[in-house]
Amino acid sequence: MILFLTKIGNLILSAFIWILMVLDTVMTFSILLILKPFDWNQAISYYVVNLWGQIIVRSNPLWKIKITGREHIKKGIGYVLVANHMSLADIVCLYCLGKNFKWIAKKSLFKIPVLGWSMSLVEYIPLTRGEHGSIRDSYQKAQEWLAKDVSVLLFPEGTRSKSGSLAPFKNGAFKLAILTGKPIIPIVIKGTGSALSKSRMMMSVRVNGSVKVLPKIDVDSYGPEQHGELRNKVWTLMNEEL
DSSP states (O other), X not given: OHHHHHHHHHHHHHHHHHHHHHHHHHHHHHHHHHHTTTOTTOTXXXXXXXXXXXXXXHTSTTEEEEEEOGGGSOXXXXXXXXXXXXXXXXXXXXXXXXXXXXXXXXXXXXXXXXXXXXXXXXXXXXXXXXXXXXXHHHHHHHHHHHHTTOEEEEOTTSXXXXXXXXXXXXXXXHHXXXXXXXXXXXXEEESOTTTSOTTXXXXXXXXXXXXXXXXXXXXXXXXXXXXHHHHHHHHHHHHHHO
């Protein structure tokens, strides 16, 4: 009986958070749409999207997400941010950093009503995996943002990890950092795999997670052909932290 009631309680709380996410997303989209003609440099919009994620995280009092190291991301400096990826919850947790950055995200996400429209309004960067033209255009746009000292965030594993272990990294983020000369900042996420893992719709009620920003890694000493060496260094640092 206790187990049954616990399952019912979890289901109700999970449904509540999903409803809150939908309402939060609709409100965020409405605000972004109103701001668009006036907030031409997006000085306000990024606060709005950060608030979107923070509301979702804080709506569940049993989610404990510890944020450390955010001081490594300095205001007015563009970084190539790389984070491990275990759950859809990683996305909202990263907004708890309160920093301005652009995602490189799957193009299919931009087609989702309201959510995808919001992503377009704040000029996130769509990417279609396996399409050379899309990859080229995405990284060109990322270079443009970095040239304006706006950070770009990628999941170098390419997709969510099913096991929680750190998967091999793809090369794109490290080529981008070397090409632009922008430092890499690794971000290690722990404990979110159970929050909303791949192939699950129901959220976990209790989550004890963390988002830790590691010190920057300068890329000045790396040549164009040394992206593999840089990739391996970052992977090792993040894997040790995990």
